[in-house]
Amino acid sequence: MKLSTKGRYGLRALIDLASCEDECEVVSIQSIAERQKISESYLEQLVRLLKKAGLVTSQRGACGGYRLAKPAEQISVGDILRALEGNLDAVTCPANQDDSGAGCQDADFCVTRYVWKQINDSITLTVNSIMLDQLVQENRKLRSQGKSTGNCVN
Amino acid sequence: MKLSTKGRYGLRALIDLASCEDECEVVSIQSIAERQKISESYLEQLVRLLKKAGLVTSQRGACGGYRLAKPAEQISVGDILRALEGNLDAVTCPANQDDSGAGCQDADFCVTRYVWKQINDSITLTVNSIMLDQLVQENRKLRSQGKSTGNCVN
DNA sequence: ATCAAATCCGAGTAAATTACTCGGGATTGA
DNA sequence: TCAATCCCGAGTAATTTACTCGGATTTGAT
Secondary structure: OOOOHHHHHHHHHHHHHHHHOOOOOOEOHHHHHHHHOOOHHHHHHHHHHHHHOOOEEEEOOOOOEEEEOOOHHHOEHHHHHHHHHOOOOOOOOHHHHOOOOOOOOOHHHHHHHHHHHHHHHHHHHHHHHOEHHHHHHHHHHHHHOOOOOOOOOO | OOOOHHHHHHHHHHHHHHHHOOOOOOEOHHHHHHHHOOOHHHHHHHHHHHHHOOOEEEEOOOOOEEEEOOOHHHOEHHHHHHHHHOOOOOOOOHHHHOOOOOOOOOHHHHHHHHHHHHHHHHHHHHHHHOEHHHHHHHHHHHHHOOOOOOOOOO
């Protein structure tokens, strides 16, 4: 019932990336890793997932890097976490995957299905309602309040 | 980000137990395991956790078993899952554990804290609002609709 | 008193998952 | 041509999960 480092590091990385967009054309893995103190090679994997999900685009070669594929206000935390962690459902019972109800032979087992659905729905609702740009703004606010670490020196 | 078998089996087991209260004095591990098709020795461990959390009481010796420690309408799914899974928080950053904010040296890292809090809060709210007796009632309803498996033959 | 049925308890273990590292290839700007 | 960067898959140590097992203790019934 824990979010893995993929989700945690990845969200931080994407906030970092989004925060740098004004100042930098593209943002390199190296610079994000340095600021966020995440292993470069591991972060590379995570960003790959974000790219595969269509959240970032890349520029290869020297001076290459990543940028957001769309405006930060159109990217939800749900999009990001799903890209990194896969399905966010806390429980996936067979009946939930295809809603034919097949796979649940015994209806008795499925009283719990209601519970799992409630939990999954509340998580989904929450993460879908938080947009990346809110976090970027909050990030800027925090930084302007004296904390200088994490600045965008690419 | 998945609920483990502890939480899933344990909730099912407790619904089963609660459903049997009318008919049986105490309910044995063996009978729950049989109805729910869960390994007896594994289930034993889970019920131990529920007991430690004060959700069930036990009667030792021959003809022994378990019963709810309090009425089903006073036991929430949150109580049950927390007993089985430990803390349900999807992310526990140091600053959340003691809310002194210590452990988070860099405020920049903590923009994500807001996100984790929202997720954790929504999970907590959801599981705390579902009470065991609702599930027992739903269970009875399903059973009366023809499904005979899972009946309480202790 | 004995026995069987049950709860209790801790240790051990195989399988799965996580959290990475590593080596090398491909692309691009200077 | 070179260095910086993205791209990609394979491998691996550590951790967690999902159990099993052996045995001790309690208790009701014969």
